[in-house]
Amino acid sequence: MSGLTRRDFLRASGIGVGLGLGLAGCAATTTGDIAPKSGRRVVVIGGGWGGSTAARYLRMADPSIEVMMLEPNREFISCPFSNLVLSGQRTIESLTLSYEGLRNRGVKIINETATAIEPDTKRVRIGQGYVAYDKLVVSPGIDFQWEQVEGLAAAKDTVLHAWKAGPQTVELARQIQSMPDGGVFVLTVPPVAYRCPPGPYERICQVAWYLKNNKPKSKVIVLDANQNIVSKTALFRAAWQAYPNIDYRASQKVIGVDTSTREVRTEFDRVKYDVLNLIPPQRAGAIAVQADLVGADKRWCEVSHVTYESVKQKDIHVIGDSTIGLPVPKSGNVANNMGKAAALSIVSLLNGKPVPLMPPGNTCYSWVSDKEAIAVVNAYKIENDKVVQIEQKLTPAQSVSVAQRAESWRQSIWADMLS
Amino acid sequence: MTTTRLAAALAAAVFALAAGPGAASAAGPLDDPAFPKVITCAACHGANGNSRTDMMPILAGLDPAYFKRQIENYATGKRPSPEMEPYAKQVQFLGLDEIAAYFAAQKRQPTPFRPAVEAVAKGKATAAQCVICHGPDGKGDAARLIPSLAGQPPGYLAQQMLLFKQDTRDPGDPLLAAKKALMRIIPDGQFPELAAYYSSLR
Numbered sequence: 281m282s283g284l285t286r287r288d289f290l291r292a293s294g295i296g297v298g299l300g301l302g303l304a305g306c307a308a309t310t311t312g313d314i315a316p317k318s319g320r321r322v323v324v325i326g327g328g329w330g331g332s333t334a335a336r337y338l339r340m341a342d343p344s345i346e347v348m349m350l351e352p353n354r355e356f357i358s359c360p361f362s363n364l365v366l367s368g369q370r371t372i373e374s375l376t377l378s379y380e381g382l383r384n385r386g387v388k389i390i391n392e393t394a395t396a397i398e399p400d401t402k403r404v405r406i407g408q409g410y411v412a413y414d415k416l417v418v419s420p421g422i423d424f425q426w427e428q429v430e431g432l433a434a435a436k437d438t439v440l441h442a443w444k445a446g447p448q449t450v451e452l453a454r455q456i457q458s459m460p461d462g463g464v465f466v467l468t469v470p471p472v473a474y475r476c477p478p479g480p481y482e483r484i485c486q487v488a489w490y491l492k493n494n495k496p497k498s499k500v501i502v503l504d505a506n507q508n509i510v511s512k513t514a515l516f517r518a519a520w521q522a523y524p525n526i527d528y529r530a531s532q533k534v535i536g537v538d539t540s541t542r543e544v545r546t547e548f549d550r551v552k553y554d555v556l557n558l559i560p561p562q563r564a565g566a567i568a569v570q571a572d573l574v575g576a577d578k579r580w581c582e583v584s585h586v587t588y589e590s591v592k593q594k595d596i597h598v599i600g601d602s603t604i605g606l607p608v609p610k611s612g613n614v615a616n617n618m619g620k621a622a623a624l625s626i627v628s629l630l631n632g633k634p635v636p637l638m639p640p641g642n643t644c645y646s647w648v649s650d651k652e653a654i655a656v657v658n659a660y661k662i663e664n665d666k667v668v669q670i671e672q673k674l675t676p677a678q679s680v681s682v683a684q685r686a687e688s689w690r691q692s693i694w695a696d697m698l699s
Numbered sequence: 700m701t702t703t704r705l706a707a708a709l710a711a712a713v714f715a716l717a718a719g720p721g722a723a724s725a726a727g728p729l730d731d732p733a734f735p736k737v738i739t740c741a742a743c744h745g746a747n748g749n750s751r752t753d754m755m756p757i758l759a760g761l762d763p764a765y766f767k768r769q770i771e772n773y774a775t776g777k778r779p780s781p782e783m784e785p786y787a788k789q790v791q792f793l794g795l796d797e798i799a800a801y802f803a804a805q806k807r808q809p810t811p812f813r814p815a816v817e818a819v820a821k822g823k824a825t826a827a828q829c830v831i832c833h834g835p836d837g838k839g840d841a842a843r844l845i846p847s848l849a850g851q852p853p854g855y856l857a858q859q860m861l862l863f864k865q866d867t868r869d870p871g872d873p874l875l876a877a878k879k880a881l882m883r884i885i886p887d888g889q890f891p892e893l894a895a896y897y898s899s900l901r
Contacts, residue, residue, distance in 0.1 A: 337738070341729050613742060620738040627729060636735035639793075641786055643743065659785030661792045670788045673781040681858060685782065688752035688854070693742045695751065 310409040315388075320345050320630055323404050323413040325394045325567055327351030329359075329612040330600030331419035332382060332697040333619030339385040341627040348388045348411060350404065353446075355379070356698060359476065360612045361647075361690055362445035366453050367486035369650055375445060381699040397571035399593045415626045416596045418573060418581075419619065420565025422475045422610075425579075428561045430536035430545070439537055439558050443475060455555045456487060462497040463554035466544060468534045469504040470561045473580065475601045475610045477511035478656070480504075480559060482646040485516070488523035489649050499525045501553075503546055505533035505561075511609070512646060512656050512674060519648035519678055534558065564602030573598055580604030585667040587625035587635055588618055597622045606640070606667045608658065614642050616693055637662045645686035653683035733801035736793040739786070747805040753812060753854030760807030762841040763799035770795055778869055809850025814895030822896025825889050828881055837900040849900035856894035861887065 322338055324331045327349050335349045356377040364370040379389055396405035397418075403410040424441065426433040442452040456465060465487055469480040484502055491498040500523075507530055509516050520526050536545035537558060543550050544558065563569065563579035573581045573590050581598040582605045583590055588597040599622050600615035608614045617640035628635045639660040645653050655675045660667050675682050728734045737748070740758065744750050748758030758766070772778035773787035790798050826833075832845050839845040848856060862868035864882035869875055885893070 616742055617739055620741075624729060624735050624738070631729075633729065636729075636732070637793075638735050638738060639789060641739045641742075641789060643782060655781060657782050657785045659789040661789065670792065671785040673784050675781045684854060684858075685754045688750075688754035689743055691752045692745055692750065692755055695745070696741050 309407065312409060314390075314406060314409040314411050315348070317346070317412045317414075320414050321412065322347050322415045322417060322626055323411055324349040324417040324419065325397075325404065326419035326421060326565065326600070327353070327356060327379065327382075327389070328419060328421050328600065328615065329697060330421075330615035330619040330622075331417065332356065332379075333616045334417045334419060334599060334623045335382055335387045335619075336385060336697060336699075337620045337623035338627060339382075339387060341624055342631065343386065345627065345630065346388070347386070348390065348413075349382070350390050350392055350394045350406065350411075351379075352391055352393045354391055357445045358612075358690070358694065359443075359445045359479075360645075362442075362449050363479065363483045363486045364647060365445075365449050366442075366456060366483060367490040367650065368453070368457075369486070369647075372445070372450050377694060377698055379698065394567050395570075397567065397593075397596070399571070399596060402595065414595070414630065417619075417622055417626070418568055418571070418590075418596060418598045418602070419600045419615070420567045420602055422562040422564065422601050423566050423569075424560040425563055426560060429534055429558065431539070432537050432558065432560060435537060435539045438539060439556060441559050442557060443479075443559050443562075452555075452557055456490065457494075459495065459498065459555050461495040463495065464499055464501060464552065465491065465555045465557070466501045466503065466551055466553035467557045468532075468544060468559055469502065469506060469510070470559050471505040471533065472510060473604065473610060474559070474562045476612075477609050478516070478644060478646045481509055481511065481516045482648070483557070484526060484528075485519055485523070485646070485648045488520070488526050491525055492523055496525075499527055501551060502526065502528045503532040503534055503544065503551065504528065504530050507531050511644075512654055515654040515674060515678065516646075516648070519652075519654070522649070564598075568598065568602045571596075573602075575604065584665070585662060586621075586637065586665050587629070588622040589625075597626060607669050608640055608660070608667065609642055609644065611642050611644050613644060613693065614640055616697060617641055619697075639667055643689060645682065645689060647683065647686070648678045651680050651683060652678040653686045654678045655682055655686070731801070733794075733797045736798055737801055739789065743782075748802045749805065749808045750852060751811055753810075753852050754858065755852065756855045757807055757810065757851055758802040759805035760847070761799075761802055762839070762844070762846065763796075763803040764841065765839075765844050765846045766799040766802060767795055768844055770799075772869060777872075779867060807847075807850060809901055810852040810898050812853055812898060814853055814899060818892045818895040819899045820896075821889070822892035822894065825885065825893050826896050828885075829893075832878070833897075837897050848897040851898055853891065853894040853898040856897055857890045860885075860890040860893065 324335045335347050338347045358375040392406045394404050440448050440452045442448040488500050532546045581602050583598050588599050590596045590598050599618035601610040621638035625635045639662045642658040645655045647653050658672045659670045743755045744758050750757045770787045770790050773783040837849040839847045863879050
């Protein structure tokens, strides 16, 4: 990133402002019980696709249960569709949504980060203070394994992942737009498992589309740690026929980055970049690791396939991208389904009722140009308390009508989380 | 206050407590055993099957026999849809009869899309050819598995007309031969108007 200091980046991105508000707010500096509990309470950590859905369905299923959601961001920004910001097809504002709908349903939102979980006393720590819970939903999304790429930890404020939609998405779009014609855009794909399996390949389509139309001498070099395109393989291969500016290199795991020479290093090669989008290897969100909800690999959380209760801690239900062991992708639609199933399980358990079987589903659209999309759909059943895939289907080809349905899916599922 | 009235007041207070926090869950959606079976549908088809978007059909108020036929056709691939084929099999796994009855019992809220008045008027003129099956009010004929189109989203309706015309929805079905013949003589450009008209019906 040329000439952009960490302070400039924080200022431009609003991260510094958010931090300031957080510290000035009451909860982080309060000691003791921040909000004494009077009745039954469920605390939800994280207001993304899983957490928002869980909070909404908890209130829908039993309004007598108090629901408290901890989310440091004041607005919701959708990761799905955010690759379209990189091609200029969408603005980040068009993907930014209010939590007002959840507040209107009685969800109490605290714009703070959960700093620790105390399962024995059933408390969530927020700085010096805490809130008590009867049941806890942990939906922290992913965090990055900076240490897996040499030089990345020191450069993590300037080497962009743009893998959590927000300021980094906007900054990466700006860098692509500012890149000279003839410049090289390098995108690195992390090894599985990572958030949104088709996401990197959709991003490649969007950047390649933009460069083809605006900077025809530029190219996209893809360094994929995996042996092949991870998701919708044949459909992406077909889409890339329209983008001769893509140079795709499989089995090229990035092991180092040097911002002074503007190079990324793989096990076999050094690759120069003008703009770099390094998507680092991933693990469950920090709070899940801190609370030891993760397995022996310290990466992901194993859960019940029926209730999403952690196999390691009673009364803590983990949902979304931080889970492992179900045959489902780490997608927004799956997190949405897990949020519903966890919410209805918790309401059933708190009311002494049997937990119904609620198998997930996954509908996943990817934009391959400015007008056309492809999709993959997975449906599941539950057999012997385990989630089993019934079927996976792909669209036969890319089309405008799939893209039209993608738009309707976006509007509908946003309402299913936040209205 | 007499003893009787005091007792009544106490009883009322106790009842109010019992109905307060903790027991209010008695009337929640979980008391309908079908509700947990349709939560996956809501991501696309909206709360209680009342889709608010242009391309996803409203399931609320659909005739249960028609709903069941469509799920069966999606599951076998007779009505080809990469999105719906897996989910149709999930619906069969969870209980087709129960889910069909659930959506049939929901009150349909017409699509929020408000097409242009001229499009509706033009569509109404074209629709003169459709009333023999779909009825003058677009409500269809449940006995013949002809669905109500009234208030469905216009984008969905227009897309289905195109699929019928191309014979890609239920290809070769003799019961749909007349319908498809009609679709073939209507120019593609008139489908959005026809869809606008049916979406405007209440």
